Amino acid sequence: MYELTGVTKTYRKNGTRINALQDVDLSIAEGEFLAIQGPTGQGKSTLLQLLGALDRPTSGSVVFEGRDMATMPEGRLTDLRAGSFGFVFQTFNLIPTLTAQENVETALVPRGVGGSDRRARARAALADVGLGDRAAHLPSELSGGEQQRVAIARALVHDPKVVLADEPTGNLDEGTRDEIIGLLESLWADRRQSLVIVTHDTGIARRAPRRAWIHEGRLSTRDPSDLVPIEPGDSTEG
């Protein structure tokens, strides 16, 4: 489904060049659940944005279903976002002035889904995440876990091929964290849509059948913690 080759992403911040991603190669199969793990600021979110057609690489190719998104026109990228990808953000990113149902509907607007069909599908998506009775509530009237459920419903309502989740449990307490990751897992198991989660949380990453690690912009299929030398203090005690 995805084939990333030699992907590099460079930013300029305050005149300094920052290499967010360096020479990343990655393949993701259709229906795969992949967790990309790494500490904050190592390039996880940048990689997810490239996978979701939210940005373009500085060099390299990001091929999705045979087409390179690095060179695709902006309109085509917009169409891909509207049809093929569903996003779940760490900070939920719900529209604060819209109700839960209207927030879910926003994902169907670019697909041109008409009023009554749109409302029905949004209600069904909310029911799937267990929020059928909270459809008329504003985000400010919902708990963090409920808001993330609304965001998951929004990511799934248009039946995308890939769900991309950026630290989906980063703003939640431990109990809610398990609840949300459980929900994502079960939805993935039911629908078999590709699911890519980036997280700094090893506990979350371990839930994925396949894991990759990112460190200083470089992607690895081996856990870098395995390579960390044992601290001298530890060795004397051990």
Add this chain to the structure above:
Amino acid sequence: MFFTYVARMLRRRRRQAVVVALGLALGIGLVVTVSAMSAGVRTAQDTVLHSLYGVATDVTVTQAAGGGSGGPARFGLNPRNEAQQGKSFSRDDVLQTPGLGTISQDQVSKVSDLSGVSAASGGLTLISIHAEGTFPDFGGSGSVSGQARSAPTATPSVAPIKVTSYSISGVDVTNSAVGAITPSQVTSGRYFTATETNSKVAVVDAGYAKQHELKVGSTITIGGTKYSVIGIATSAAGGQASNVYIPLARAQKLAGLTGKVNRIYVKASSASAIAAVKSEIQKALPKATVTTADDLAAQVSGSLASASSLASRLGTWLSVAALIAAFAVASLLTMSAVGRRIREFGTLKALGWRSRRVVGQVMGEAVVQGILGGVLGIGVGVGGAFLVSKLAPTLKATIGATGNSGPGPVGQALAAASNTVTVPLTAPLSASLFALAIGLALAGGILAGTLGGWRAARLRPAEALRRVE
């Protein structure tokens, strides 16, 4: 979804929407008020021009008083002998309008024969002055024989003299198409008939009639002769309008000016012919002063001219400044609001919303705020116009000073009776003003929306999502 989103935004971000709408409302309200005031000033100017000029008249012809003619009015108010000192007196005198020379009546037909002239008639404007009081008393009955008279006292004893005046126009009753008054101005009673060339009949100005309790059928004494009031007319307010209108021949007899007029009223065949008619008349009557409505408008002075100048200069600039300020406030507030919603728009773009849809959403919100501002602005404007109509002082217009009318109370009365018109300032509102307000509001909304939308759309989704709110 578009309308739901706009409605939710306006409802849940009410304070921001109200601030933007109020900013626009103040600017638009000021524009409506100033425009209404300008319209009021224009109406006042038209009223003045009509009243000074005659409803149907396009051009008037006058001639400046020649040397030795006219001069200060003389009433012989100094006591001729000591016996009159301290005695009361009452006198009437009919004088020609100061500053105006006479023109032979033959010239009227000469003017009416000129090309481009549709009608011309002669008129004679006069002032009737009534003076009453007590002859001055210089005190004592000093001897006049031989010795020098005792010096006059340091404080001269000026006896109280009451002077009242009214203006009279002699009207060519055989030509009702143009003149100091036309049949359309008569509101009750009737106009002169063509046979009343020498009849003792008068048409009286409505204001003067009210003041002196005159009605159709009343009699009025002019120069010792009684005239029957046959009609009451409006618009007689100043200079060329008079208090009383009588047949021309009677006016000529009153002033001892048989065969003379002091104004020729000319109607041009069309508005575009006025300038040509003016130059034709100037050629035919080189000594005459030929005045058109445009000339008259330029001569209007006094508070009306100040208001007109204020409305056209300061008013316009004030409106423009207020409007720019309102648009700037609306645009800046909208842009700042968009700035706070960058992540929201980044999310929408991540969901596959095209930039134009995001811009449309921002613009929709701004336009609704603009319309709200326009409606509030109309309210502010209506309030402002109402206040102007209620509180604004009456405007005075003075037209082309005619020179010295003579000193003292008689001169003042002559001057006052001649060329000043008082018009109340109004601020009329019209559908076109409301349309202007809504148009401006939409323009403000679209401007604010375009700037805000452009800001929202130009960011790439990844960049927008990285923004910290």
